[in-house]
Amino acid sequence: MIKAGIIGATGYAGGELVRILLGHKEVELKWYGSKSYIGQKYAEVYRNMFQLVENICSDDDIAKLAEEVDVIFTATPQGYLAGLLTEGILEKAKVIDLSADYRIQDVAVYEAWYKLTHKSPQFLKEAVYGLCEKNREAVKGARLVANPGCYPTCSYLTVAPLVQAGYLDLHTLIIDAKSGTSGAGRGAKVDNLYCEVNENIKAYGVAAHRHTPEIEEQLGYAAGEPVTLNFTPHLVPMNRGILITAYAVVKEGVTEAMLREAYEQAYGSEKFVRFLEPGVCPQTKWVEGSNYVDVNVVLDNRTGRVIMMGAMDNLVKGAAGQAVQNMNLMFGFPEDTGLNLVPMFP
Amino acid sequence: MIKAGIIGATGYAGGELVRILLGHKEVELKWYGSKSYIGQKYAEVYRNMFQLVENICSDDDIAKLAEEVDVIFTATPQGYLAGLLTEGILEKAKVIDLSADYRIQDVAVYEAWYKLTHKSPQFLKEAVYGLCEKNREAVKGARLVANPGCYPTCSYLTVAPLVQAGYLDLHTLIIDAKSGTSGAGRGAKVDNLYCEVNENIKAYGVAAHRHTPEIEEQLGYAAGEPVTLNFTPHLVPMNRGILITAYAVVKEGVTEAMLREAYEQAYGSEKFVRFLEPGVCPQTKWVEGSNYVDVNVVLDNRTGRVIMMGAMDNLVKGAAGQAVQNMNLMFGFPEDTGLNLVPMFP
């Protein structure tokens, strides 16, 4: 049994970490950090936790926290962890960062897209990008894991098998993404009010969303060459779920059978990525509350393009679930411990 | 490890039974009965179960099923089980019926409200009304459990402590209920189409809903005298959740402290009923996906009336979760086995 602490426990991703860790038999959750609610009962901030969590929200003292726990999850704004992380902390506790601070290896790219100065680039090399299905072995030995963004996780898992197989004309790659509103966080903003989101859909961050370079970097590794693509997220009137619809021209001679074979190869032995049967389009509701990503692919012979689709719960595989999956790898637990969450439908 | 079968596995309550039983370490689910989908893969009917359930939907042959399993869940239309149940079946397998067939002791009342002839009233006496918090001991020894209706479960648990305490003028009792749409089932009806339910609220079954006599009978036991009340359900644009708002005049001399004490007494040692802190109104989202019922009470000194509130997930504590809770009792498992479902928020 290990001890864990969360900094940023009162955001939606933090809340989901609590939900999952309460069902994890190897973890005792000791620290509910929350700048905004210090001293308040956690179960008053998330009343679903009434009688399940008796703890009080603590200050965000990461140095002290590192003394008390084996693993720290940071579900904090960009730049927060980078400003505080020290070698001393990493010597005492493993850190799984749900922010973007250590996801992008090129500091200049990070600083350009995030409009921040990176305060601790010295840890970038050590940080492992925690996309478990991709970097499983590296995660096992890591002290610092950069937990991937929600869009990058779903985008990568949806597209990577064909990139790796070398089947796509990479210059033609476009990712059109749709997300539920929990991805926007629990901050009180007019744009996220019920009446503004309900019965509405819009694109946002067009050609400017900060998950773009993260997706490009990871797909670049898969391709063995730099990838530049269009990524357009949309806000959908639902709480949870990300759907990716990606398009690319396939190289001459690539057949539907080859496409399917590439996915089978990639995911045949993966528990949390489900390659659907031919003709079945992924639906976010089919994975809600679970750590699964459902993917499928259609080849359009008329246009020579492949349509790749992926669905995921943004708070689980897109945040807290993957963080726990990383923790399992880092501590040698079976990878699915605490993650046998059956999708809830309807 | 026991073996279980479901008749009516492809309705929403049936699907929720599957979700919960997949996480129950003492149960192996052997039979997915579904008249409408015989021969089809269950995971094609509920694609959230892809790679989790490999079974094919079977015919509804309850006699054969009784040979193969230890417990049968029937999530079937009213009158179905009553038309098929035999002593032979009950000798071989325990039965938990999610329909209304054995909930109401008075056959005439059942037949009047359900417009059906009861085909096997001989089992009514034996059947135990499976409201676990109320009839725990009787359930333990039962062969046949009548799993309560969703509205009756939430209504009873919300109101009963004050009825039992004798604090209410029973002639003034009114229950105004609000339910998500999964309660209406998965049948293809225009009234339940997305566009008809979304952005809409209505009452239905006014002064005529079939859960009324069930609520009255159970509250009558709590009161020690017959109860006649108004029950008005409403359809709310959400998938899951029931909220009960109940009103009654309190007897002279009853104070807020006495009211709270009655709930503390009733639920202080109950795991699945959470009596909230003063001033906190239950919300359905706080119990979504879980077996909890959240209740609270407000005394309005201006009117002398108490407002009793209860929130529950209609598919869990209101159907499949309570059915599993009953099964646990019947087979001697810890009552919460497989039911440690943390509510999902948001």
Added chain:
Amino acid sequence: MIKAGIIGATGYAGGELVRILLGHKEVELKWYGSKSYIGQKYAEVYRNMFQLVENICSDDDIAKLAEEVDVIFTATPQGYLAGLLTEGILEKAKVIDLSADYRIQDVAVYEAWYKLTHKSPQFLKEAVYGLCEKNREAVKGARLVANPGCYPTCSYLTVAPLVQAGYLDLHTLIIDAKSGTSGAGRGAKVDNLYCEVNENIKAYGVAAHRHTPEIEEQLGYAAGEPVTLNFTPHLVPMNRGILITAYAVVKEGVTEAMLREAYEQAYGSEKFVRFLEPGVCPQTKWVEGSNYVDVNVVLDNRTGRVIMMGAMDNLVKGAAGQAVQNMNLMFGFPEDTGLNLVPMFP
């Protein structure tokens, strides 16, 4: 053609006033007052108004506004207008106040429920409570109209015919109300975020909602005696709509026919109140976007109680539509000018 100005034009009720007045052939809208958006284009705050409204948001200078327009709508927080209103203003412009400042005749009651000191009680006597169907003649001559609250409008119109007819035991009256989220306004609060409201229902303001004394006062006039009742509002995951479900014991000898006759009498010649056919329950979607209130009634012979139901769009008949209806009466326009809005379904 008259000139109109709005103070508080960027709240949801203000926005709805703009929507309706743009289609009103007798009104030119000259002033879009908004403390929060002074100097900004109105169509940037409500982009549905792009190319329809070219105006800039103005300061809330009511004295100056009174010089420029014939009628002022105040869709402002409680206490705002009471703090500014003068005889001079009323001499220059008619005022229709969508806040609660002049709705309640008894200052002590207002101050107790609103926790405010009333700054200009001298106008209370003059103010006409603008429930058009009730006070039509008085509104015609008014300089100052207190536009009713959303819940009081729907509650009154649903219940009043039976109160006036003397058919109800008034001590038994209970109003259970359900509202869409636009009633909570456009302020940025966590409680009104999409993810907090969606897939959720709750009661709020139990035994304490400020519309209670307003409803009691108006029903008291209808009854000819004081009325004390329970009023419980609920927040429903939809943008628009209020549904009222009201309960009361009917007096001995009152029949369903008598109940229906009372509604026919009350609303037979009313355009905006539609008394539905027997057995049809009002639905908020059937009146969405329109000035209609749909009402119906069921007598439950088992309990001796009547269930009264009413549905309305809270932003139209519950706010902006009724304000325009009042304006039409005050200026001698046909009462339905600009209000022939056909409900939008689905």
Added chain:
Amino acid sequence: MIKAGIIGATGYAGGELVRILLGHKEVELKWYGSKSYIGQKYAEVYRNMFQLVENICSDDDIAKLAEEVDVIFTATPQGYLAGLLTEGILEKAKVIDLSADYRIQDVAVYEAWYKLTHKSPQFLKEAVYGLCEKNREAVKGARLVANPGCYPTCSYLTVAPLVQAGYLDLHTLIIDAKSGTSGAGRGAKVDNLYCEVNENIKAYGVAAHRHTPEIEEQLGYAAGEPVTLNFTPHLVPMNRGILITAYAVVKEGVTEAMLREAYEQAYGSEKFVRFLEPGVCPQTKWVEGSNYVDVNVVLDNRTGRVIMMGAMDNLVKGAAGQAVQNMNLMFGFPEDTGLNLVPMFP
């Protein structure tokens, strides 16, 4: 004043036609055709129309209808009108067909995508494709108008200015579309139940949706050469609204200013297409209930691609509103008669 009849008046598009025509001062609606509800009061099928429409649903006798009215709207399944239309009918009444029967000039293409034999191809040449902003002059003289599909209307208006300007590499054009659920019609299907659509998003008809050839044909006219593209629709949990996100590589030398100029040129004098200010992404809620289409464009210099966005109410500009706009053109009424519908927000 002209007389109008609708065949298929009880579908969602038919219902929207009724809503709009009730506010059209030049039209008297005489005939509510509905195979499924013959003899029933229309206001019982759409209760929003209570006291607004007294008519009974009639049989679908188009020959008889042609005798009685000046214009017939057919909101019927594909193949229906093609099987019934005669020269005699067109001599008596103008016909506006909301189905796909006369939208596609190439019979073979129609038959391949719709899996139907076209029963009256002889009218194809005469039929005018009623995209008003494109074919305004031709519509004025038409007897038979093929009212465009919802996706094609929004896709065309979003993309055409750049196609016409010759700025796009047409081989790279991709249209990713998102639609509310009313587009799926009022038929009772499990897939369209509230619980299946709510909190869910999916692609459907991938590489196979029947609006594809219609979009390609119309954009082909704009381009002066054949266009082949990818079109992927998605089902979004909302009642109304279509959002188009389209992608294409721009030709060398094309600048953001040139792009904006192309839209200004195309829509500067169009009432119903609003070209938004730079940086503003269209939202479906901003046009809900109205005949507007909001469009905007972003050039991504990193990828050399343009992102074109368009939002529309699928039942208004995507169906009934455009049908009325066509009618106005055909009968010489001002084009916006009855269509000055201010978008409803929220």
